[in-house]
Structures are given as structure tokens and as C-alpha cells.
Amino acid sequence: MSEYRIQGNTGEWEVVIGLEVHAQITSESKLFSGSSTGFGAEPNSHVSLVDAAMPGMLPVPNRECLRQAVRTGMAINAQINRWSRFDRKNYFYADLPQGYQISQLYHPIVGEGEIEVTLNEKDPDSPTKKIGIERIHVEQDAGKLMHDQHPTMSFVDLNRSGVALMEIVSRPDISSPQEAGAYLKKLRSILRYVGSCDGNMEQGSMRADVNVSVRKPGGELGTRTETKNVNSIRFMMQAIEYEAQRQVDLIESGGAVVQETRLFDPNKMETRSMRSKEDAHDYRYFPDPDLLPVELDDAFLEECLASLPELPDAKRARYEALGLTAYNAAVLTAEAETAFWFEDLLAEGVDAKQASNWLMSELFGALNKLGKTLDESPVNPKQAAELLGLVADGTISGSIAKQVFEIMLETGQGASAIVEEKGLKQTNDTGAIEAEIAKIMAANEDKVTEYRSGKDKLFGFFVGQTMKAMQGKANPQIINDLLKKALG
């Protein structure tokens, strides 16, 4: 893919990036307890005695969380480990009542896989690159701390404590901020298709730890830093740019990069050291004695595979086979919601090309103007199919359809009812059209002469005039045919 280089005083530098993405697994209840995962509840209301780590409480894994991790692994063609195990990652912090996080270090549930990304999803000619996935493991989320509510105390809310996360670890195969952005977008799209994570970065359902190092092209790997908890694609790209430049400046001025954890400050657009104590990373992992190994049987794996939906790459190929342009196929498949909307239109009997063109120009345009997402669309696929059906069977013309759609958006009325009420039906009455054509030709004799002496472009003028005289309701094909005959 693109060559991304930082120009330093001593020559060019290459950037090496690996991402650890924490994705909240979509589930009703937590990984090891029956408490709700619902967002935005009263503090400490979605907490059981297990989540609060009361003595004697034992974790019992949620089957659905393991299933979603396996399905995600299958979606990136990863090795699924039939035997995996939970380990304790020990550290002391106020948001972690157990004093350890239950995670999977030594035997993750999902092994190596890969994701193919393109720098520009919407450009079919944009080069692609495969980014290796090292592993996906399942672990618990921690609670939430609030520092600004009291002069001497921090407040702890354990509602998130114990919510299931997948940590998706990439290989250091990423070599520019743009590639990192493309990778995160593609991963998010896959997770949403699979339904294993809602991908909502604003609510923290997906966040990235970004490992960055720099080196001379092809040289030895440099020391990396890890920028924690970046919660938007834009911020991640900015953090990489800043961090890579900082490392180059540091090395070129005679310093050395320290392996450390850093924070990105989106207001200042810079990363800064978290200045953690050096032994904060001494996690003393060991197998969790409260939990037996996870053993997946054939029936479980078969169900996981059978329940996988068609994924974006396969969908895109299929849409192209339906006759869509590569561009349209790419746009319609980038987000699961868009693809499902499109397929709902097809299920209502709309032609694929007609559906894709209408979605991309009319619906997206209208939603853009209204500032709404597809989920909030005032018109649903069934209603849209009714409108498009009227165009397909010649009841109304394409331009009238635009007017009808506007009215649908405003009033919520059905397309047929609007056409009926406003008398917008397309006419195939050749007599009426011929009468109008005669009038227009009489009123524009000079243009008729010009046309007949070879100025073909004027044909469009006559079509427009005729359509206008017919108040947009004439069948454009019939106008064309009759005009050709009349103008000779």
C-alpha cells in the first residue's frame, strides 16, 4: 500500500504500528455473573456480589460471550482453539475489586487470523493489504472511576466491572495512520456484521491501544510505546502521527525512546507519558484456579459457523454480480445496516440497480439533509419499495418520484396515496403529448430549423419543454419517440 515516511534530519523513517482493540461483546449479562450489561444505569445497580468480588463468590462463564468470540474469530479466518483457559492478570487499582482481571494470556480462545483492508473502501482500484491478527482473547472489563466529584476522593462505579470484552491483537503489520484507520474501520464493520460488538466508539464499546515504533526503512525494530484507550478513529490517526514524529525527533536529537504507556490528549493533539511506576506491568499471570479450561465441542463450533452472516467482502462480490458498480457495492456493504436496508428493498421485489441508485442518491441525500442516520430514516424499505414499484411499472416518472419522495418524507403518507391524491400519474396519452409538441414547435420555429440543420443538442430542449408542458407527468420514452418523429 502507500509508502508512509517521516522526513527527519538524518533521512527517512518508517513507522511500525500494532493495534490492540478492546471490543465489548454484545450480551445481556456479564462474562462471569448474571448482572445486566445495560448502558447508562444508576451507579452500582448492575453489580452482583460476584462483580464486587465479595469473598467466596465464584465466576461462571457466559456461553454467549464465548460463542461471540468464536464467531468473530471465524469471520477473520482465524484458528479457533478448542481448548483455552482463563488466567489472572494481577494488579492493584481502585476500579478492579478482585485485585486481578480474569483474562487469557497463555491459551487464548482464538489464534491467528487476518483482515484485508483497502485504503479507500469506496475505490475498487485502491490497493489492498492483509493485516495479520495475532489472537483474540476474552476478558473482563473494569469499573469506572470519577475523579472530579469530590476534593479528596475518587468515586467508583462497578457497573462495567465484569462486562465481557474481546481483545483483538493485530500483528505490527500496519505502516501508516491511514492503514491503521482503514484496519479499525474494517474490523468495526466485521464486528457489526457478526453482531459480536456494536462498534459504538462514543460509548466506549470499542477502544484501541496503539503500539508505535519507528525505524530506518528495513532496519531493526525500534522501541515501542503504547498509547492507551484511544476512542475514535480520527484520534487514533492523530495519536500515531504525533507519536511517530515525537520518536523521530527524540532519536535524532540523541535521545532514546522509552518503552512506556502514554495517553492521547485530543485537545492538545499530543501523547504524554502516564509516568506509571515501573513495576505496574508486573502482572504475575497465572491460571485462574476458579475456572476449568474452556473446551469447545463440534456441535458448538458448527453452530457458530452456521450462524455467521454473509460478510462484507463476500457481500460486495455478490452485489457486483447483481450488476452494481464496484463503487456502489463498496458503499452499500461498508456498514451492515446499509446492506440490510438494500436487501430489504430487493426482498420487496425492487430491481437491484434501481434500488442501489435510489438508495445512494435519493435516500442518502435526504437523510444527509435531515441530519439522520439510516436507522432513523422516516421512510422504511417497504414504503420505499412501493414508490420504486410505481416508477418501475411506469405509473410515475423518475422526476415525479422525487417529488413524491419529498412528500413521503414530510407527511409519512404512502406513495400510491400521494400519487392518487395529487394526480401525478404518468400519462401515456400520445394525443395529448403530440398536441403539446405541436404547440412547442410552432412557438420555437427558429430552434426547429437549427435542430434540423444539425444542432442535435437542441433535442434535450424540446424534451424539457414538452415535459414541462405536461407538468412532468408524461412518459419520457413516449415523449422521446414522438419528438423524434415530429422533428424528423
Place this chain on the structure above:
Amino acid sequence: MSVDKDTVNKIARLSRIAISDAEADKMVGELNGILAWVEQLGEVDVTGVEPMTAVISNKLRLRDDVVTDGDVRDKVLANAPAKEGSFFGVPKVIE
């Protein structure tokens, strides 16, 4: 395997256990005694023996994904040394 006093102090610090210098000295001896005792297991030849994950052979039990717990805030907070409204209160921690 054996531990020295620095290691003992480090483990104590990571575990948030305060120990005096004299206690640390004593722990070095005790921990090394325990480690040496456990190391005797190394004398057994376990070539070809699967690692044992549980004393009783048993399968991991899994739960269905349903909400069956929670909504016990008062119980959860009952023993907290400090609480403010619906929150646990802890000495301010900020990096």
C-alpha cells in the same frame, strides 16, 4: 528457584502488604523453604503426562446469557469503608 530480600519486598509492595525489614528477612527463609519443597516435584518424570487442570475430572459449566443478578446496590455497598451516594469512595487516584 529462590528469592532474595528485594524480591520479597517487591512482591509485598505489589500485593499492598506492609512488611518490616525484620519480617522481610524472615519471609526470605520461609518462602525459600516453600519453594524448595515444591521443587521436589521436579524430580518426577512427567514425560507424556497431560497437565492436570482439576483434581476431580469435570467439565467447565457455562451459563445462558440471561440477567439473573444485580440490583443489590445496598448490599454491594454495605461494607464499603466510604461511600458517597451510589458510589464507593476511595482516596483520590489520578494519573
